[in-house]
Amino acid sequence: MTSMPAPIPDQAPIRACTVSRDIQNFDLLIKDMEAELGDGWGDIAFADAPDFLDRPEARDLEFIAVAVGDADEANIAEIGEIVGAATRHDLRVLVIAERLSPIALHQLMRKGADDFVPYPLPEGALHEAIERFGRPRTAPPLPPARPAPADPTRPGLPRSGRDGLVLPVQGLAGGVGASTFAVNLAMELSIEARKSAGRVCLLDLDLQFGSAATYLDLPRKDAVFDLLSGIAAMDGDGFLQALQRYRNAFHVLTAPADILPLGIVGPDEINTLIDMARSQFEFVVIDMPKTLVNWTEAVLNKSHLYFALLELDMRSAENARRVIRVLKSEGLPRERLRFALNRAPGFTDLSGRGRMRRLADSLDIDIGLRLPDCGKAVTKAGDHGQTLAETAARAPLRKEIRMLARSLQDFGTASVAAPQ
Ligand SMILES: Nc1ncnc2c1ncn2[C@@H]1O[C@H](COP(=O)(O)OP(=O)(O)OP(=O)(O)O)[C@@H](O)[C@H]1O
Ligand SMILES: [Mg+2]
The missing domain is CATH 3.40.50.300 (P-loop containing nucleotide triphosphate hydrolases)
Structure with missing residues (x-):
């Protein structure tokens, strides 16, 4: 692991980055990141993330792993902004959720996170997520659109702007x-x-x-x-x-x-x-x-x-x-x-x-x-x-x-x- 955004001479290219309040609270994530990426990853604090994401080197990352625990819920709106900024820069975002309430997690996912895994990470979960991120983001090709039929769902549904x-x-x-x-x-x-x-x-x-x-x-x-x-x-x-x-x-x-x-x-x-x-x-x-x-x-x-x-x-x-x-x-x-x-x-x-x-x-x-x-x-x-x-x-x-x-x-x- 390397502390971002300091430049690292003679080091493996940085492929990914964790974003957290204190990465030491996620020692199992550190272990998994090392197993998957060796030295090719960095760590950044929430406070530094907005600036870092604006920098050109951030564009080369394969993904960022945003590690969030229940203690971070008070700041979930700012963390959501980080997720949103990363998404706007076309970066893949993996949320690592430790005892996070469904509402907080939902908020991050709606900001555009690509995936989430619970912490401690299930075996192989980080590996699978990285593999998925390696694939193109596009949906399978769809056949040409046909004119829409009469709406089969018909009568109006109650709507609120919240849940599924x-x-x-x-x-x-x-x-x-x-x-x-x-x-x-x-x-x-x-x-x-x-x-x-x-x-x-x-x-x-x-x-x-x-x-x-x-x-x-x-x-x-x-x-x-x-x-x-x-x-x-x-x-x-x-x-x-x-x-x-x-x-x-x-x-x-x-x-x-x-x-x-x-x-x-x-x-x-x-x-x-x-x-x-x-x-x-x-x-x-x-x-x-x-x-x-x-x-x-x-x-x-x-x-x-x-x-x-x-x-x-x-x-x-x-x-x-x-x-x-x-x-x-x-x-x-x-x-x-x-x-x-x-x-x-x-x-x-x-x-x-x-x-x-x-x-x-x-x-x-x-x-x-x-x-x-x-x-x-x-x-x-x-x-x-x-x-x-x-x-x-x-x-x-x-x-x-x-x-x-x-x-x-x-x-x-x-x-x-x-x-x-
Ligand atoms: N439109 C369809 N055309 C051809 N085969 C179909 C079609 N719909 C379902 N089948 C086939 O019918 C079989 C039963 O389908 P399915 O398991 O979805 O039914 P089900 O109502 O869920 O059954 P169960 O009562 O066991 O839960 C499956 O072999 C499925 O491939
Ligand atoms: Mg069935």
Whole structure:
């Protein structure tokens, strides 16, 4: 390590720089920086950072690691300015967060930080972040834009300018494509949100059979069980430790490794979990279990839009009827439901379209989203642990989800107040 900004003769080029009140409070970070960069990094105090970032040598850095602890929260606005200045100079910013409140962390991320890791750093976390920073920042290429369809999200959402948009996804019958939709919605939102430095998180709350880990080829970490079994005591660090990053795109809370009773969490825990996620992410996509549980109502009340996936068959129709009846009888916010018909009939399938109309009429619902059947391409993407954006970018299903993500982006950029 070298103290910046003093020039260092005969020394390895400085590739990165830590920015902190006192780097000695982060001795494990020092160790990791040395392991990754040898002498090729420097350290700078918060007070010196604004001047340093204006200097030409700062432009050559690969990234800065802003190390912040709970003792720094009183100065979080100034630290945010440092993050903002670094971002304006096109520098990558990694936040190292020690017992930082979700609100403070959220503030730094909104200033444009590229990533965060909790302190003490999980093994390999700094290495992974440096690797990601080595890759180009640009989003995967997108197919040419098509004119936007009628807004599938329709009725106005309440907006506040603070927390993230909560978007649960529930299949109304087994295997109707809810997880595929949730995973790809998270991916498309994260591609769209890069323009506004928005951040996306996918919570797989299908605690028993959640397949986000499979569809994204992520391990099921023990930390997820620890988190779920102790949500009341969860802090920002515990939450972050349990998340994983899919590519450089979005964060994921996978379902736990072992099959757990769905009652391991109750409405209070779920409210806490969603509040924590909303405080740090602009979009919170939730893959729900297909059964209604005692915390489904809590999720519905926290949601801005609640996607209900169905197919054109009796199973889905009957279940949709039951769900609507329950919502009505319990006085729950039915207007938040957005019905999405998966494997929807194409334009030329006139009899299929007739059946679709009859289904919508008989349930007295509007089927705002129609997701085409894309055959093996979808299953193949899932089996390979990748999203459609990566494996089948031109698939019509991907295009539909992408257009939805775009329309949701308008709501998400300023963030939205939860209905409750
Ligand atoms: N539009 C589609 N076109 C082709 N295949 C699809 C489509 N949607 C989903 N699939 C396939 O259907 C299968 C079930 O999808 P998925 O796991 O997303 O459903 P689910 O509703 O989450 O199921 P579960 O009830 O098990 O949670 C997967 O193999 C997936 O690849
Ligand atoms: Mg599923």
